[in-house]
Amino acid sequence: METVKLGIATEYIPGRVNVGLYVSDNGARLIDSGLDDEAGRKIARMLEERKIPLQRIVTTHSNADHCGGNAFLRKRTGCSVAATKLESVVIENPFLEPLVLWSAFPFGELENKFLQAKPSEVDLIIENSGIVDESGLEAVPLPGHFLDMIGVRTPDDVLFVADSVFSEELIEKYAVMFVLDVGAALETLDRLIRAEAAWFVPSHAPASENIVPLAEANRKGLLRVSEAVLESCGEPASREKILQGIAGRFSLSMSVSEYVLNSAAVGAHLSWLRKRGQVAPVVEKGVLLWRKTR
Template structure:
């Protein structure tokens, strides 16, 4: 496992989920922990080889690929874990993530490491804004992607921005990016474009010094999906109809988990289009359908 240092005592471990690193005289602080025990095991080996204790994991949000290594690392290193209040609830009770997607207790195919991490105890509940602890790390609210996701800014002016943006390659491959609140996600992108930082580190893209091009690509991706959803509503369409139409349009094949994630994202676009006054919901013949307003 290799690390990339960006500025001062701040770096990250590149991977499917970039793990943030910040070192003080007392040890390492980490931003997120990867998807599972194996990710946690690799991080533990990395820290142990350096001979520096792992003090705390700051978890940006409760999606499994960001908190799945928490439990292993806590047990192996004795570190603590911090998260915001709403995210902490799901990190400690991870069955809630697939439950939220399915709107009921999840069936077997949803109980996997991609949707349900091993639960881990939260030692410190932190606000979504302000200095986190003695490390000097700062929590910055980045709403839109999940319940109360934060970014983490270090004293070295490196800004870990979690899942507020995705790489252009991911957008091109998957088309429908997971989001809970489209309006807030768009506001977060506008906020990031105005932030001055030495480096920006997304969870699913390489570190960059200029976030504007990537923020713009993510905005275009979100609006492309919203426009496609609105087009579907030119005739009365249920959510499943819209998911199927977008799968055809973007040539998407889906697992059961991916279907649920895409369905939730489409729901977010429907809610936003309703808020903007573009569509309205109607129940007809036992189906909830959405119609474009004239």
């Protein structure tokens, strides 16, 4: 397992989900743990070969691809797990992630490792802003994507920004980037544009010394989807009908898991447009419809 060194004590492990590594005198801190047991096993093996004890995993948020290795690593190393209060509830009760997406207990096709990690205990509840522990890692609030997501800044001034931004390739491929709160996600992008750090490390894009172009691309992508959702409400339309139109507009083919993710994201855009007074809900013949306001 290769790592990329970004500071005296800060590295990251590139992959489908970039995992942060901060090594101090008393051991290592991970920033997230990857998708599953296999990701955890590879990380454990790498640390064992380097003879570095794992002290703690700081989990940015509870999406399965960020905490899926927690259970394996905690069992193998006895490490601590830290997360914010809201995110810790899902980390310890991971069926809640597909429950949030589907708004009911999940059916079988949603009970998969991409939407539901193995449960792992969180033994350190942290605030979403401020110093995490004696290592000097600092939590940075990054609202919008999930319940209470954080970024993590290391003493080397490397800022891990989790899922606040996605690569331009992913935006082009999937069009609809998952968020639960569009307004908060846009505000987070504004803060990232103003932020200063030696390096920025997104979870789903390469590390960069300048986050501004990527933040702007994500802003453009979010607003493009909001515009498409608003246009779909020219005639009263259900969320399912709106998502069908979005899929056609951006040539999306979806698995069941991708469908519920995109449906939740469309719901987030509708909530944001309603807050701005651009759409309004109405129930007709037992169907919740959305229409543009005058």
